[in-house]
Amino acid sequence: DAKTTQPPSMDCAEGRAANLPCNHSTISGNEYVYWYRQIHSQGPQYIIHGLKNNETNEMASLIITEDRKSSTLILPHATLRDTAVYYCIRGETSGSRLTFGEGTQLTVNP
Amino acid sequence: NAGVTQTPKFRVLKTGQSMTLLCAQDMNHEYMYWYRQDPGMGLRLIHYSVGEGTTAKGEVPDGYNVSRLKKQNFLLGLESAAPSQTSVYFCASSSFRRTIYNEQFFGPGTRLTVL
Numbered sequence: 001d002a003k004t005t006q007p008p009s010m011d012c013a014e015g016r017a018a019n020l021p022c023n024h025s026t027i028s029g030n031e032y033v034y035w036y037r038q039i040h041s042q043g044p045q046y047i048i049h050g051l052k053n054n055e056t057n058e059m060a061s062l063i064i065t066e067d068r069k070s071s072t073l074i075l076p077h078a079t080l081r082d083t084a085v086y087y088c089i090r091g092e093t094s095g096s097r098l099t100f101g102e103g104t105q106l107t108v109n110p
Numbered sequence: 111n112a113g114v115t116q117t118p119k120f121r122v123l124k125t126g127q128s129m130t131l132l133c134a135q136d137m138n139h140e141y142m143y144w145y146r147q148d149p150g151m152g153l154r155l156i157h158y159s160v161g162e163g164t165t166a167k168g169e170v171p172d173g174y175n176v177s178r179l180k181k182q183n184f185l186l187g188l189e190s191a192a193p194s195q196t197s198v199y200f201c202a203s204s205s206f207r208r209t210i211y212n213e214q215f216f217g218p219g220t221r222l223t224v225l
Contacts, residue, residue, distance in 0.1 A: 006149055043217050
């Protein structure tokens, strides 16, 4: 099964770090972990991806466990505009043919 | 640079009617995709294309046809619409470089209701 497991919803206070977990216990050695988010029915937006090492960009950080069975997306200082559904996706290098699960609805509260 | 655009934004059809959704991208991307999203669910891949003149089936292709006559356009057709095809349709595109991740860029979506 190529799907990942995420909690259906999470809350976070504005200005605090949001930590979104993802379980991908059956990920294969050459599969990446990708994160996208979807703000209020808009088209999804790419956030970050990783294979083995932790990654950071201007939007977020991605922490992947050493056994690669799970990962955590970190939004260091969540804002109200970060309220969205966050999708954790596993897939091939090219990033094509993404399989979206139901994601985590993150609500950032003032 | 408009990115990915979709036409129309909204449409209401009666059962049995046909229509075509148009997706256009101005990023010279090789890959293009059509997804559908039902309420409370993630996106599901309908069809995709790896280049001009080529198409392939995704996860839920039944009831849809596609064409990629020009690199920048990807058309999604419903020959005989059914209420089960009521959904939001998203188009996406991406480049293709073998050793680098190619993020997908999504359009704003088309909201289709079939009565």
